[in-house]
Amino acid sequence: MLKKGIKNLIIDLGGVLVDFEYKRYIEEFKKIGLANADETLATFYQKDFFKNYEKGLISTKEFRDEIRNQIANQDLQDELIDIAWISILDDIPRYKLDLLLKLREHYMVYLLSNTNPIHWQWVCKFSFPYRGFRVENYFEHIFLSYEMHMLKPDKQIYNTVIETTGIKPEESFLIDDSAENCKMAKSLGFSTYTPKLKENWSFLFEKS
16 A cells, blocks of 8 residues: 555556566467577567667667567568567556546556557557547656657656656655666655566555
8 A cells, every 4th residue: 555645656567557478479479480489588678679679769660670680581571570579468457447547536647668669559559448548548648768768777767757747756656567667766765566467456555
């Protein structure tokens, strides 16, 4: 449960709202020819091309070309790359969308996500539309790494959120699936919570 005085919620996307499906992700990359997909995919997130895509420093075309290089198949179609790349994303459970709408009645709710254009466009089209609501209806402001050209846990991404919104860290609560991201936010004065995979974290807002 939240401590008293919290006015602002900063919520992550992947692993917090959108569930991950790693097994399906591995299988889809195997289908398009990625050797040792389980091991190779685990290293993608440390590679410069992936970080640069999530920071908006390379285009979607350049990202797809790098995937072709990783698979050693220059003829691989864009559509097949996108299907494999998106396959890690599960839907947003409807109870979480209902919760976001309810939380907006009591808090300023912000989204802060390390993400990329392919994933973001997919969730906007398929995950957030619900009961006539669209992604912009759930949040006061949306902060995306590829638009900001910076990634969590870089201190500057949090400072940009603070400067843009005028929020006070001591009145703000971050929900993020990365302990490292939460650690940096804590150092700046935020309260934080790191949910486990597919955890229902709605209990945080139950009254004591």
